[in-house]
Amino acid sequence: MSCDEETRDAVETAARLARTEPVRSLEPLFGELPDDPGAPGVEMRACLLGELTLVGARAGESLDAYAERLLELGHPLGRLPDRRLDVEHRFMVRVRGLGPVKTSQQLRCRFPEMPPSVTGAAAARSAVGVPDDTRVRAAAGPFTAGGWARTPEVRFFALPEPLDPGDFGMSFLERLRLDCLRGDGSGVACATTVDDVLDELFRAAYHGGINGHGQGGPYARLFAWDALYALMGLPGRVPFLEAVRRTADHRWVRFVASTPWFHHDTADLGLAVLDPSRTRVAVLAATDTDVMAPDGSARP
Template sequence: MSCDEETRDAVETAARLARTEPVRSLEPLFGELPDDPGQPGVEMRACLLQELALIGARTGRAHLDAYAERLRAWGHPLGRLPDQRLDVERRFMMRVRGMGPVKTAQQLRSRFPEMPPSVTGAAAARSAVGVPDDTRVRAAARPFTAGGWARTPEVRFFALPEPLDPGDFGMSFLERLPLDCLRGDGSGVACATTVDDVLDELFRATYHGGINGRGQGGAYARLFAWDALYALMGLPVHVPFLEAVRRTADHRWVRFVASTPWFHHDTADLGLAVLDPSRTRVAVLAATDTDVTAPDASARP
């Protein structure tokens, strides 16, 4: 997505219209199909289609469906997103009182079940081998870079010679991987979570924005969240969304935080780890939105 003012205006206009106008008054905007993807108003309408999908206002509207099909035919990045809000996206754009960002180990423990210590998990981590993949790194980091978080996330991928028992996929394992975010003498906590929690955190990173940026509309926040999830799972982009959702049940999802220099327990910190169905592939993402001078641990293979 371009960061130019024209695109920014399209994103913000679409978000405002979806919030303030009934869909029946917006439907005429899609009455005429464009002939050129660069035609004025196409980008705003592409964003608006996604905003309407996220509030459940896309179903059964012929003009909107035809416009979306034209976008897909052109290969517009928003065109491949689902026409309806999926169940796994139910937390998008929702604010729950008392449920802000997790900033401390205590908060993490209070919301998610902690993974117990594991001697075999610690031993397994020593045999992990880094797997460079710049394309996946960029996609997984995009919600945070696009949202203007204070620092570029650390994104790493690892391979194991033997399958890891899901019960060993916790802090004992993670803290022995060569991760910049866990470098230091601080202790950490890892808790089991679910894919809807992970997807929501990826969405929020762009939707609300960081201290060095500003929140973007739901359309691109949705796109970047899904692209990042696919990258963490190692899925090619052509895998259908519902198939991707089906496959998430075979993965193991973990959130973590630690008292190391990376995590500041201030504005927003996030640690995510994913174990694939073979139990031999691990993805890790760590992000912080605290603007302080710290050792560089930017996204790298």
């Protein structure tokens, strides 16, 4: 779910305070611990804690005590790491000249391309789809919350035999049953890292889509982590640092293709993940282009 209007007001107020006020002037806001997560002012304070965490400015016993109470009360932001993790170093950082990847050429310029693989193509033919609506919703969360123009495609597959990581490229992906790669058109798949993947998930929610709203730093962070856990197939009880440790055993790929699904004019994103057993694959494809049918209605 995306933030409702009341929560969005709290998000915007918290972001403004985090940008303009020193932490020492904000500490009195956390002097009284809440008993109800729905009480007035609690949502804004939860968002403010999240904003201060993202800018590396959260400190003080009163802030830590308030965060602990949010966790006890089951507030969704309360379970996030209380310090910014190294893997989150790209969050809210803009690099001049590095906008969204819109073309195969841009993807090749930024990431190492996976070579063609006859073995990978053969392995894909034996892949079996594994439906999981809960994981689908979580993986798509940053995009649906941010209001991207089109519902992302999220699919999970199982392989009868382990796939060599060197075969986990476009030759493999284009032979899976994926709507985003259906039709004539070439594609490119490149190796990437988990910090790049996590940042793309964060940005999808933080900036929002052409038909939606940005969700603010704390909730964008929450949506990004939930999506990453879903792509990795991790239960929510796994601690964040343990999840980060496990990312090294996964293989991460970005892809884009010249198929009708991708449009190359706003934001397109293709992600694929191979798990440590080399027999489980997750794929997520998202586009923020609002394509219209000839009769003026939105295409599916």
